[in-house]
Amino acid sequence: MDRDKIISTLQQIRDLADESLSNLNDSTRPERPVKKSPALPHNSKVIDIDFGKPLRPFVKQYAKGLSGPKKFVLLLSRLAGGDVKKEVGIEEVKKHWNKMKAKSLLGLDFNTFYPTRAGENDWVETKKKGIYNLRPSWKDIFKS
Numbered sequence: 001m002d003r004d005k006i007i008s009t010l011q012q013i014r015d016l017a018d019e020s021l022s023n024l025n026d027s028t029r030p031e032r033p034v035k036k037s038p039a040l041p042h043n044s045k046v047i048d049i050d051f052g053k054p055l056r057p058f059v060k061q062y063a064k065g066l067s068g069p070k071k072f073v074l075l076l077s078r079l080a081g082g083d084v085k086k087e088v089g090i091e092e093v094k095k096h097w098n099k100m101k102a103k104s105l106l107g108l109d110f111n112t113f114y115p116t117r118a119g120e121n122d123w124v125e126t127k128k129k130g131i132y133n134l135r136p137s138w139k140d141i142f143k144s
Contacts, residue, residue: 047142051081055096059105062142068108069117070141072097073124073134075106080134090115090130 049062058078063071075093080086097110115132118124123138 047139049077049082051078056100056105059100063106066141068111069114069121069123071106071108072114073118073138073141076124076132077134077138082134084134084136084138087127087131087133090132093132
């Protein structure tokens with residue numbers, strides 16, 4: 001096949017494709033309704049957190065379904081009383097974490113990966129090595 005014939009054939013294919021797409025867009029067929037997801041996940045409602053509750057019941061109530069980094073933020077939030085300005089040492093977090101490894105509470109061994117991921121998600125920050133405080137967006141841990 002020579003070059004001119006190939007170009008002519010490709011032009012015909014292009015014209016047919018354009019015409020088919022135009023016909024498809026002009027069709028009188030009603031569009032199927034699109035099922036939209038709600039703007040916020042079902043469990044992202046504002047949660048009223050009781051920081052006065054003893055630590056173990058606090059964790060038991062709020063840690064269900066949370067990942068390791070989210071559980072780290074939850075425990076930090078309880079130790080800081082929800083105050084974004086209060087600084088908490090990593091050793092204090094580990095100490096309390098290790099008391100609550102029972103399956104019904106945290107269910108995981110502490111991992112240094114957790115504070116790293118929490119920081120990457122802007123839930124916590126560290127200004128000094130081993131010292132953490134909450135970020136204003138820390139409550140996002142309760143969103144899916």
